[in-house]
Amino acid sequence: MTVTAKLRAPSRVGLNCAGGHDQDSLRLQVISNKALEAVADGLLPRLRPILEEVGTASYQLSDADYACGGLEGGWVVRLAGCLQLQLVQPLLTPACWEGLTLLLLYKLLARLEVLLGRKVFSQLRGLQLDKDVRSLVAAARQLTSRPIRDKFARLTQMAIVLGYGHCAEPGAVEEFLEDWGDDTGHTTWRLTPSEVRAVLQQRPDFSRDTIAALPL
Incomplete structure (x- = not known):
């Protein structure tokens, strides 16, 4: 069954996702959530070519590449275009559309985090x-219209860690430690200390001894 057929078949997908307080409304809420989950899983194959592009891309960048824009655009532009889903949106209520969008983002970001974590x-x-x-x-x-910045928090923090200065540069380690921790007032970290160390190990210019010595 195609994604569109899934959406047309159970009219319950179009129910208000807010649900009610009685037992029937709760059951319908569960049905609606399961339907949205199935639709999100059905849409993920559309994103597979772009995810494969991320998986095979090189993440080494020279000064010249960065100065001329480097890899800017590329998979990000194509991925943003695939998330538009113009054929799906008219078939859903606004609440269900937003629920589907957030669910698809959650699944997508989990895959991106794994792919980028291997680079x-x-x-x-x-x-x-x-x-x-x-x-x-x-x-x-x-x-x-719902807040989505927190959904990107882990990926954003991976990028922040990967963008710190060369460990041999004066003050590079101190710069990182100034931003680290929940009491710095800058960032609420979603990455654990072990995850931060794993991300730092993706930078070959950071020695394992330096990473292990960080007081995280």
């Missing part, structure tokens, strides 16, 4: 990734 980065590519994530956040904001 080797230069500092410049970390800075480029930060730009890419910001562009993706801006595109996602056009799809829903």
Whole structure:
């Protein structure tokens, strides 16, 4: 069954996702949520070619590449276009459309995090990734009125860590430690200390000894 057929078949998908307080409304809410989950899973194959592009891309970037825009655009632009889903939106109530959008973003970001976590980065590519994530956040904001910045928090923080200066540069480690921790007033970190160390290891210019010595 196609995604469109799934949407047309159970009219319950168009129910108000807010649900009610009685038992029948609760059951219908569960049915609606399961239907949206199935639709999101059906839409993910549309994104597979772009995710494969991310998986095979090089994340080393030279000064010249970065100066001329590097890899800016590319998969981010194509991914943002695929998230528009003009054929699906008219078939859903506004509440269900936003629920589907957030569900699809959740699944997509989980896959992106895994793919990007396997890459080797230069500092410049970390800075480029930060730009890419910001562009993706801006595109996602056009799809829903609900807050979505927190959905990108882990990916954003990966980009921040990957974009720190070379460990041999004066003050690079101190710069990182100034931003680290929940009591710094700058960032509420969604990455654990072990995850931060794993991300730093994606930068070959950071030695494992330096990473292990960080007081996280």
